[in-house]
Amino acid sequence: MKLALTFLFSFYLIFSPPLTVLWEKITGATKQKVEKSSLTYTSQKLPRIAIAGLAIESSTFSPALTQEAAFQAKYGAAVYTAYPFMSPDSSLRKRAIWIPTIVGKSLPGGAVTREAYESLVRKTLDSLKKNGPYDGLFFDIHGAMSVVGLDDPEGDFISRIREVIGKEVLVSTSMDLHGNVSWRLAQNTDLITCYRMAPHEDAMQTKKRAVENLLARLESGKGKPAYKAWIPIPILLPGEKTSTRIEPAKTIYQAVAPTAAQPGIVDAAIWVGYAWADEPRNHAVVMVTGDDQNKVKQAAEQLAKSFWNARSGFSFVAPTGTLKESLDKAIASNKHPYFISDSGDNPTAGGAGDVTWTLREILARPEFKTDNGPSLIYASIPGPNLVKKAIAAGVGNQVDGEAGAQVDARFAPPVRLAGKVEAIEYGDKNAETEVVVKVGSVHVIVTQKRKPYHKEIDFTRLGLNPRKSDIVVVKIGYLEPELYAMRADWLLALTPGGVDQNLERLPYRRIKRPMFPLDKNFKEPDLSAKMVPLANK
Numbered sequence: 001m002k003l004a005l006t007f008l009f010s011f012y013l014i015f016s017p018p019l020t021v022l023w024e025k026i027t028g029a030t031k032q033k034v035e036k037s038s039l040t041y042t043s044q045k046l047p048r049i050a051i052a053g054l055a056i057e058s059s060t061f062s063p064a065l066t067q068e069a070a071f072q073a074k075y076g077a078a079v080y081t082a083y084p085f086m087s088p089d090s091s092l093r094k095r096a097i098w099i100p101t102i103v104g105k106s107l108p109g110g111a112v113t114r115e116a117y118e119s120l121v122r123k124t125l126d127s128l129k130k131n132g133p134y135d136g137l138f139f140d141i142h143g144a145m146s147v148v149g150l151d152d153p154e155g156d157f158i159s160r161i162r163e164v165i166g167k168e169v170l171v172s173t174s175m176d177l178h179g180n181v182s183w184r185l186a187q188n189t190d191l192i193t194c195y196r197m198a199p200h201e202d203a204m205q206t207k208k209r210a211v212e213n214l215l216a217r218l219e220s221g222k223g224k225p226a227y228k229a230w231i232p233i234p235i236l237l238p239g240e241k242t243s244t245r246i247e248p249a250k251t252i253y254q255a256v257a258p259t260a261a262q263p264g265i266v267d268a269a270i271w272v273g274y275a276w277a278d279e280p281r282n283h284a285v286v287m288v289t290g291d292d293q294n295k296v297k298q299a300a301e302q303l304a305k306s307f308w309n310a311r312s313g314f315s316f317v318a319p320t321g322t323l324k325e326s327l328d329k330a331i332a333s334n335k336h337p338y339f340i341s342d343s344g345d346n347p348t349a350g351g352a353g354d355v356t357w358t359l360r361e362i363l364a365r366p367e368f369k370t371d372n373g374p375s376l377i378y379a380s381i382p383g384p385n386l387v388k389k390a391i392a393a394g395v396g397n398q399v400d401g402e403a404g405a406q407v408d409a410r411f412a413p414p415v416r417l418a419g420k421v422e423a424i425e426y427g428d429k430n431a432e433t434e435v436v437v438k439v440g441s442v443h444v445i446v447t448q449k450r451k452p453y454h455k456e457i458d459f460t461r462l463g464l465n466p467r468k469s470d471i472v473v474v475k476i477g478y479l480e481p482e483l484y485a486m487r488a489d490w491l492l493a494l495t496p497g498g499v500d501q502n503l504e505r506l507p508y509r510r511i512k513r514p515m516f517p518l519d520k521n522f523k524e525p526d527l528s529a530k531m532v533p534l535a536n537k
């Protein structure tokens with residue numbers, strides 16, 4: 001009897017959890033009911049957390065303008081799809097009553113129109129008004145949005161959100177390290193963090209950390225960290241000089257995680273800032289948040305000092321050259337594929353993406369005039385009219401038309417492409433339709449709308465093989481991981497465009513001066529921590 005009981009009990013211990021799972025699997029509807037009732041039961045205890053945010057980096061040195069549609073805004077429950085860690089069965093999802101409002105993410109571009117910004121902000125505020133009150137807000141932004149006629153849009157946005165949700169709500173802000181942190185943004189947020197890697201391989205991890213820290217502070221009842229240290233650093237560098245794959249950014253950023261892990265500190269972050277917008281807030285910043293005032297202050301000052309002391313060590317992630325030098329070297333090289341970054345019009349930094357200057361120069365070179373010249377893939381140029389003509393002609397047939405320079409024609413007019421249609425692909429989220437036109441030995445990717453080419457599949461789905469190509473020219477800055485892994489050699493060509501890598505060519509008027517490296521020989525800046533007042537003080 002005793003044995004039988006023990007056996008039954010063991011059986012129960014071993015099998016009860018899988019049985020529960022099995023039960024839930026069999027009765028999906030019942031599971032929903034259980035969840036619903038447990039939600040009702042625990043709703044007194046679970047914090048109510050809203051999700052909102054807009055992400056774009058937009059250049060004020062580009063003639064392009066960004067409209068509302070570019071943000072591809074997600075509303076309500078669709079917001080969860082932006083965060084794999086918030087899937088329905090994730091543990092994070094169960095730790096709060098989430099109120100997703102609007103999250104919009106645009107490809108980088110030109111300044112956002114005031115109408116587009118106001119419309120998205122109004123929709124966010126309306127949604128927040130309808131669904132309050134809140135214990136927390138996950139504020140998911142990039143931090144380098146420029147809006148026509150408005151300074152510091154992210155600071156404006158969070159201030160207007162505060163008017164709706166109040167000062168007591170715990171706001172956790174997640175940013176790109178190329179974002180800017182104004183005093184106003186720092187004051188209106190309670191927890192703040194940014195990526196620690198460039199390229200941003202830790203983007204999702206960062207957003208998750210912002211959410212986890214927010215939950216931990218709410219669940220423990222600790223609420224707002226008592227101290228926020230903010231240190232502006234008078235340095236403004238292009239992202240292509242601050243990759244965390246190489247020194248000195250590598251060492252500087254490696255110190256961030258251990259700093260954040262110290263007792264008394266909640267999080268630590270370093271922003272490189274955004275070089276292609278002309279506002280007083282554009283420069284590097286360090287922030288540390290926590291409950292131990294001395295540690296917060298010291299940690300922030302240490303990170304700021306390490307950045308400042310390393311300032312002379314920042315250089316481009318790859319050897320640079322003029323386009324002519326880059327092409328000469330690539331043609332003469334025996335290393336293939338030889339990558340060339342057409343960096344001045346990098347659409348993922350804020351370039352219009354339709355500058356034709358580089359493509360015109362390539363097509364003018366005698367080496368590429370014939371079919372059997374060095375094979376070169378050019379990614380890419382928007383040309384909706386040419387796409388239409390290519391579709392009418394069909395794959396395998398000749399097409400003749402113009403592409404590019406609809407947005408940014410400052411450096412060259414539209415480029416004429418006369419050649420064979422090699423591929424037509426439909427349905428890309430950004431490009432919509434893509435065609436490949438072969439002109440001489442150059443395979444030109446022409447798109448309906450602009451699109452960054454960062455992954456191998458972006459090429460192979462068009463029937464192109466970048467690994468077998470002699471030269472691959474991409475509108476990009478530092479190479480994204482898959483292209484970086486594939487390169488036999490690489491040059492960053494300092495080409496013209498809205499995100500010119502040569503900052504000294506940019507007509508800054510409003511950034512703070514002096515600013516390294518634009519100004520030389522200035523006195524040691526004040527890198528002492530400025531303690532930001534709490535949002536409710």
Ligand SMILES: [Zn+2]
Binds near residue numbers: 177200
């Ligand atoms: Zn970035």
